[in-house]
Amino acid sequence: MKKAVKNLLPLWLAGALTLSACETVLDLPEPAHTPRLAVSYTLDTSAPDSNTLRHRQLYVSTSRRLFDNTPLVGRKDAVARLFDGSGAVVEEFRAGRPYRTGYYYNSDSTGYYTPTRGFVGVPGQTYRLVVAAPGVETAESILTLPPAPATITASSLNLDNTNPDFLHGSMSVTIQDDPATADYYAAFARVVDVAGVPVPNVQVQAQYDDDSGPDTNVGRLVLSDGDATGSLSVWPFADTDVQGRTFTFASNLEIRSYYYTPGGGSSGIPPGSQLEITISRLTRDTHRFWLSQQRYNSADGNPFAEPAPLFSNISTGFGLFGGAVDAKVRVAL
């Protein structure tokens, strides 16, 4: 339908052009803009290492005025600290590189930070992130991690593995929602080896009924891509309609090996690999941020939609200090 309606828009707009034949255009002055820190970081309950989902790594940059055409880059001179509820510093960060780099990543890796203490978040605890950098106001944000991981009660995987480089089928996980709290979830999946290390060059993708992907208001839990490059693709889900109930996260998916050897042929999916499914309980702000990110992308280029600003919980800045408590289940491929 979207496609069909969009196809007709030129007709309509052509009519509007009849009216606008006498339009004139004036240049307006640039709106005032104060540069602020843009911060993205999600604290979770796993030890931070190179296996951490890309979208959870700390990234710091500075906003720029609208008429500035110079490339946007991150900054490496920020000082970032994580405090616990008592005010003690529990984590510090240093400028580094993204956990994973490659063709799809920004060639300028400036702006990524890695933790120095390996701190692991504790469910139910409160944390404060403070990021300072020269020339801009210090940014900070507070969160309380969800009290416990999601309760996963069952899982199933049904794949056609005729082609070892391309598995496709369906999976499902059953989740018991906590009746006492308003909960927010996201689901991730990746292929790991027997040691739990992600298998390189193997991608897990959800399959939808049509090409348009899940709708912003999909109303069910769908698979997110926490390592996505370019535009991130995290689909948050609120338990509004399943409060206190057991519900199923099910998805059709494809698992591809996309690394090809110089002599031809694929490196394949190594034997013994497992599908690791992560159900994350998110903070409310994390849910709002990713929901607004989906709406931002949905509105982009739609002349009929009101702008959809990206949610932020960073005071005097932009971005997200997110929190996630993960529950994981692995199923042999």
Next chain:
Amino acid sequence: MNKYFLPSFLLLLGSFRALAQQPAPPTITLSGYIRDAATGENLIGATIARPATRQGTATNAFGFYSLTLPSSATDSADLIVSFIGYDALRRRVPLNRSQALDFRPRPAAQQLGTAVVTGTRADADGRIAETTRMGTINVPIAQLKQVPALLGERDVLRVLQLLPGVQSGGEGQTGLYVRGGSPDQNLILLDGTPVYNASHLFGFFSVFNADALNNVELIKGGFPARYGGRLSSVLDITMKEGNTRELHGEGGIGIIGARVTLEGPIGLGKAKKQNPSDSTVEAPASFIVSGRRTYLDILARPLIAAATEGEGVAGYFFHDFNAKLNWKLSRRDRLYLSGYTGYDKFYFRANEDGSTGNSSKNNSSLGWGNLTTALRWNRALTDKLFLNTHLTYSRYQFNIRNEQENRVSLPGGGTGKETFALHYLSNIRDWTLKSDLDFVPSPDHYLRAGGQAIWHQFRPGALTVKDRPLDAAGTDQVTGTRTVGVEMGLYAEDDWRLTERLKVNVGLRLNAFAVENELLPSVEPRLAARYFLTDQWALKGAYARTTQFIHLLTNSGIGLPTDLWVPATPTVKPQRAHQISLGLARTFQRDGEDYEVTFETYYKPMQNLIEYQEGASFLGNTDSDWQTKITSGRGWAYGGEVLVQKKTGRTTGWLGYTLAWSNRRFEELNQGKKFPYKYDRRHDISLVVIHEFTPAVRLSGTFVYGTGNATTLSRGNYTLGGFQVYDDYGPRNSFRMRAYHRMDLDLSFTKKKKWGEIVNSISLYNAYSRRNPYFIYFDAGYDNGNGGGEKPSYKQVSLFPIIPSFSKSFKF
């Protein structure tokens, strides 16, 4: 609160009954109709008064009045019948018996100084200070035609936008934003039938053809209990009934369209035969038909055909057609049948024949329009009791059609055919049954009571797709649901003169909406009061609670046809508002000319307003999923209005000023913080001046100024890693467009002919060619690699520079 409703409603009704039965000194009642002497048209709101005792009343929407006075075997009373734009009638009436008396005032003679202006309908003694009504404005149709026009098209709604408290959305728009409300919160009635989309051509022209109208009344606040169903205003438009004495016509041509109206009596010959000596005899029935169509598409068709070498046709037009039949069944009974249909259509047709024997046809269109019909019967049950009952149907529908047919030469010979057809529609249909009683027991009371039931059917988006590809099986896709809601209302009100100084209008309205197996009730008390501070100044106050059971889902707020009408549901609650207003009014004379001044302040909190969620739009709304794309919130509108009018003399007109605030708060928008409504306008000024040089030459001008609209623009951008760049939009609607101001002028020459008259008008829209903002877009610019190129910038698009136009109209 609901538990108090029924007892209080019954109490109010009981008080009416008591009034009807209370012992009183002997009285007589005069009743009848007040109609135009020349045409027989009802004069709505005409007053009949006995100046000696300051007793009087006014006609209702059907020209009926009832005036009860103390009886006397010997005395008589001097009565004055007056109506704006008409010569006053004086008549001495004996007070020894009740009688039926009709009056036929004549339009004021065409002479300088008799122009009449817009104003609040006065009460019995003709002064605005007298009535309890607040925020109520009548626009005489004659004056409407004197205000400068856009492209020669005289427009009701455009004139209403020149009044304080009423704003336009933007350049050329006819949408009404009344006291901080949105256009869907206006109840627009055409002969009592709701009209859901009142604009043509994306809001540049209204659907109302002024030639077919008799009366226009706008109520901005202090709603009497007889009106319900919308939060912000009631626009009550009455069509003419048709001349009962002679065949008449009028029409005109302008730059973009033409119009014609014909009206006349039915059965006049027979009536004359029955009353050969009566020179004032009227036909028992009359008719009026009126049509209007734009013709830009017809003029442009040869050019388009030449440009596409005959393979394509594209165009746009709109048309309106009004008709009304008025039948006088007896002295006490009248029957009316009226209808309106209007439609806008963009169309595109293309036929392409390829050199290899392949061919394709495409037929696409966008269309939208209203259809309304009304059957009304009114009867004067007694000389104090008037009943009006009507049955109406209203439909608004938006259509998209796209049909494609391809014929392809097949490799083995022969021709194959593939087709694709898409039809998308969104509509709302209403059936309404309504009955109203007017009861006038004495000059101190005017009681009204009634009830209505509206059957709404909503189809917010229905899609049919039939795909027949050449090399695959065909598919059919049909989606869309219907939702039915039944809206019911009961009301009672009394316009009650308590003392010489104090008069109140007290009323109660009960509404309920049945939808999806739930009943959503509302109780709406209404109160308005007038108190004379001095002989000239009146203090007025009003309170009204209102409920609206339908919502309009819109991205634009300017009345695009893609806007979706949807019902309140158990999930999406009805809109509710309170409005409190307080004001002063004065009518006075200076140098022998009449002036009128009103000051009004208002405060209107609103609940359960809906908006699309951030990023959502009508695109893809094909079923009942609209409920998942919206968010509910609250609104606050408050401000003050001043209206100063010069009502008589060679130069007439008015000056209006509005100081207003309108804010919204939605949990899911703007991070839950309060933000200004898109059409929040701090200052709004309108000046209207009409000057008659001679009875045949008239110059009119308007000037408007308004604070710029609020909008959301990016102020900067940032990245959170990866390639994606995010805009910093700042708080919602935090950017103000430049102020809007414009002057329009109109010079008209009237030539009297033996058969009637011709009016030639020259108009200038935007006389000093102010480049007013229409919308703003961001131009990212480019870098040519040599340090040159174009820098990023915001650009403001202005739509209309100075536009001269000429129109010619005739009347016979």
